[in-house]
Amino acid sequence: MYRLAMHPLPDSLGTMQRVLILNGPNLNLLGRREPEVYGSMTLAELEASCARWGGELGIEVSTFQSNHEGALIDTLHSSEVDGIVFNPGAFTHYSYALHDAIAAISPPTVEVHLSNVKQREAWRRTSVVSDACVYSIYGRGAEGYRAALRHLHHRSESPPTTIAYGTDPDHVGDLRIPQGAGPHRVAVLIHGGFWRDHWTRDLMDGAAADLVSHGFATWNIEYRRVGNGGGWPATLEDVGHAIDHLSEIAPQHDLDLDDVTVIGHSAGGHLAHWAAGRQSLPEGAPGSSPRVVSSRTIGLAPVFDLAAAHERNLGDGAVESFLRRGPGDQRYSLASPHHLQPLAGEQHIVHGSGDEAVPIELSLDSGIPVVVLEGVDHFALIDPSHQAWAAVVDLLD
Ligand code: DQA
Numbered sequence: 063m064y065r066l067a068m069h070p071l072p073d074s075l076g077t078m079q080r081v082l083i084l085n086g087p088n089l090n091l092l093g094r095r096e097p098e099v100y101g102s103m104t105l106a107e108l109e110a111s112c113a114r115w116g117g118e119l120g121i122e123v124s125t126f127q128s129n130h131e132g133a134l135i136d137t138l139h140s141s142e143v144d145g146i147v148f149n150p151g152a153f154t155h156y157s158y159a160l161h162d163a164i165a166a167i168s169p170p171t172v173e174v175h176l177s178n179v180k181q182r183e184a185w186r187r188t189s190v191v192s193d194a195c196v197y198s199i200y201g202r203g204a205e206g207y208r209a210a211l212r213h214l215h216h217r218s219e220s221p222p223t224t225i226a227y228g229t230d231p232d233h234v235g236d237l238r239i240p241q242g243a244g245p246h247r248v249a250v251l252i253h254g255g256f257w258r259d260h261w262t263r264d265l266m267d268g269a270a271a272d273l274v275s276h277g278f279a280t281w282n283i284e285y286r287r288v289g290n291g292g293g294w295p296a297t298l299e300d301v302g303h304a305i306d307h308l309s310e311i312a313p314q315h316d317l318d319l320d321d322v323t324v325i326g327h328s329a330g331g332h333l334a335h336w337a338a339g340r341q342s343l344p345e346g347a348p349g350s351s352p353r354v355v356s357s358r359t360i361g362l363a364p365v366f367d368l369a370a371a372h373e374r375n376l377g378d379g380a381v382e383s384f385l386r387r388g389p390g391d392q393r394y395s396l397a398s399p400h401h402l403q404p405l406a407g408e409q410h411i412v413h414g415s416g417d418e419a420v421p422i423e424l425s426l427d428s429g430i431p432v433v434v435l436e437g438v439d440h441f442a443l444i445d446p447s448h449q450a451w452a453a454v455v456d457l458l459d
Contacts (some may be wrong), residue, residue, distance in 0.1 A: 302348070327453070
């Protein structure tokens, strides 16, 4: 089945004005096809949602679905768009022809999968198209398409340079440099998602792009997560290495390492405050002996106390999956900022009283000054279009 539909908008903003939503084989059956894996939304509903989400970003969305590899290749070749969101279905796992088609064209392409392909059959864990794509999102259902549109939008608004700080595909960070002469103040961004693999650094794209406009160089880091080789100790080691890598790239990019703010959201807030306690860790503990020490830490709805978070079963057992140990184990004291004293530099927390993912009590019990935002929810804190974000920027000025 070939379908091509346009959803025009009156006026588009920014340089990411037209995006093609491209879906591959069997996705025409969405809604009826294994709904326990792919959800109950039909393709038509998904495409209508994408048109709406695009509209919110000033993006005009066009859509195409085919079960035929050649038709997908022809569409990639002839697409006159600024970006592409592509779910290649099962072709993902073996179509070098699609890889080459994506590599051959200029619009940036984001790979999207509804299901968590990394947690299913072994053959689904391989993607032969990822290399040709600027970013990959999986396991977030239809919301993954929305995240892909946002990623394309922020990428065009403020283009990042992705830099490797290690050998794993997740050992990367996105560096953005503000206009004007250095040395530049630095903001390290650490995304959340209960340390689980399907949540990645695009969560912090909007915050990063906004901070660049406020004159910060931003370093939006990725790290291995539970489900892709992370958890104790790899997640902690990666975050330490990613922050320390600033000392390698500082000279080239004129970064001021005496003015480094680490901003983490949710589980990333845990990692941000933990990073401020790295110099208090015993030698040999994951993340010990830091080379870059931050001057300021801002936790946005952080999971500050891992034992308390475990007790409240936050993220449905997320702490135990992360540490692979029950409470009382030494890992809690080495990984929880609650136990690490002193924490280096200024510590701040911003938390909304309407947060249902990480209750504000965790922050109120932290001993750190908390900016309480009445009625604000979990994700508003990293949304630059929400007034809650202004409270975060205030702390930086
Ligand atoms: C999929 C995952 C693929 O492995 C599968 O073949 C699909 C859909 C997803 O969206 O989760 O058809 O791309």
